[in-house]
Amino acid sequence: MVNFDVGVILPAAGTGDRLGGPTPKQYCKIMGRPLFLFALQEFLAVPWVKKIALVVDNPDHACRFLEETCFDKDKLIVVQGEHTRHRSIRAGVQEILKNDLNLQVLVVHDAVRPFVPMGFLEELVLSANEHGAAGAIRPLVSTVVKQDENGFLQKCLDRSEYVASETPQAFQSNVLSKAFSHCSEEELEKGTECLQLALAYAGVSARLITGPSDLWKVTYKKDLYAATCCIRERARRACVVAAEDSATVRQVEAALRGSLGAVERVASAKAIAPGSFNTIVLCHSRGVDPDRQLVDLAAAVDVNKEGVVVHVTEHAEGVREGEGVVAVRCGGRGGQERRAAALVEAVVASADPSAFAGQTFFL
Structure with a gap:
């Protein structure tokens, strides 16, 4: 049972280039609602989540959608994102801790992952509180290969030795804050993995927990169709x-x-x-x-x-x-x-x- 305060950072400031089309994927509508609202409302319903930082590319645009939805305005803050994933998450961390210093654990979850299994989330948060950090993983579906500079096969990785890192991820608030305050400009520009920052700059090796199959992320157009079907079924x-x-x-x-x-x-x-x-x-x-x-x-x-x-x-x-x-x-x-x-x-x-x-x- 979670008996401490938890904050959530929801990065939703990307351009969604891989999806294609003029609309960033977080604003693509499913059953009349933008995609980011589904994950947001999952977290809003959790009683021990005390503050949520929604990090977006355009706060005014996002707030227009939020105005049509009933939610606890004291629980949500909308944060201006930046041009990379790590910079946007850092902005969310800084803003959420500025608003509430009593948050013991911070959760990072992609806003374009519409499903947040509550039982798994609780397990993850409790594990992060105990170990400093915890992350969701899933088995690899495809074999990972490395190519040389000319596009020829150089190396194949043993798929059984690796897993895919997913979100949500959870951290003791001081661990995530320290990781982002000490990481390099190159990592802020090119990095994507918060668990690696916690290891490199806070000395915390995250507990990895195999999550359910519905932690997938909307990346390509086909994922949007899949999300539509899954959300419709659940609704x-x-x-x-x-x-x-x-x-x-x-x-x-x-x-x-x-x-x-x-x-x-x-x-x-x-x-x-x-x-x-x-x-x-x-x-x-x-x-x-x-x-x-x-x-x-x-x-x-x-x-x-x-x-x-x-x-x-x-x-x-x-x-x-x-x-x-x-x-x-x-x-x-x-x-x-x-x-x-x-x-x-x-x-x-x-x-x-x-x-x-x-x-x-x-x-």
């Missing part, structure tokens, strides 16, 4: 409504749990709190109950946020038409449970579930 919250247990209900629930960020099951639509889900799947054991129609769910599901209401029933005739309503008719024959679940999952997890609105699928 979808589904509720399975079933008065009685059945093989179809169990199959539907299992299929959705494998695709969506959050899935719950309730016995009655009346148990659904307003605004708590953007997808509702109603499994009717007999005919469609008029009391469990879209008209009763209007306050509970927001179909405008890529949501949908799906009725799974033997008799589709009872399903009222409405915005975002889809019917899956099983036909009452045995052995169709898995097919029905796969069809529901395909509709709900699609890029645009609302495209299926008004349709009835027969099995």
Whole structure:
């Protein structure tokens, strides 16, 4: 358990040249929001994170996005970045410590890495507090080779002996501050690895911890597409409504749990709190109950946020038409449970579930 104050530096001042296009990747929009907001809001939700320095290329531009978002203004400071990664992180460190000298550990995390697993973050912060520094690592995917000045192979590294350094990284605040105050101009200009600075200038060898697979960074255009799909999956919250247990209900629930960020099951639509889900799947054991129609769910599901209401029933005739309503008719024959679940999952997890609105699928 983290029982001390933690600060976060989120560098987001890069130009994103490898992504291509006129918009720096931190401002590319996913589901209507700039990419940097996803990581920022993850940290804003952590109670022991007391201060966040968002380091950007243009504070006025970034603040225009922030004005549209509800957040704790006392917790966030926006810092003018510089033209290299290390210089921008140093600016964030200096500003955050100027605002709060009681921060025991500082976390550095790329703002274009939208996912921040909270359990792993806590493990990392506790390890940094104990050892001075800690960093996330992942196994190498490709073999690393060295070429000579003419472009010919010179050396291959043994992939089993190396790992990829990722973020988040965490440091005792005095360790990171000392590292940046003593590093060379060349390192500020060309360096990218904070853990190396802590080793070279603060004498601290970081504890390396293997992180989960979703620590990847949006670098190329294909990564932006992947982030969009992953964020959309996590944003979808589904509720399975079933008065009685059945093989179809169990199959539907299992299929959705494998695709969506959050899935719950309730016995009655009346148990659904307003605004708590953007997808509702109603499994009717007999005919469609008029009391469990879209008209009763209007306050509970927001179909405008890529949501949908799906009725799974033997008799589709009872399903009222409405915005975002889809019917899956099983036909009452045995052995169709898995097919029905796969069809529901395909509709709900699609890029645009609302495209299926008004349709009835027969099995």
